[in-house]
Amino acid sequence: MTTSKSQGPQATPLETGGSEPALGESKTQPPEEMSLRAIRSIVGRTQVEVAREAGMTQSDVSYMERRDDHRLSTLARYVTGLGGELVVLARIGSRHFRVGAARHTDRKSSRSPHGTEKL
16 A cells, blocks of 8 residues: 555555456456356357366366365466466455465475474
């Protein structure tokens, strides 16, 4: 969050996702929630085309479009198959933050991500 003397607090690109608005959306508000199938339809791709680009089968794509819960990595593959990039936003109050993937530099560490010893 930055502060301008004349306009007060302003959202930073990190908080708003850092990208240009699409489909008539505000730069400070996240896009409306849509189903995977609806997004695919807007983009103009078939399930077969998405599957080919994402390295999946058409039945995998169909199954994904019917599910309510997805792993981020699988969802990212689907969005890549649409020709896009998955961006995750966290909304906290009126602020929006672009969430990045956690990167572990030492995967062989004896500590868990919560700081406790692994058994």
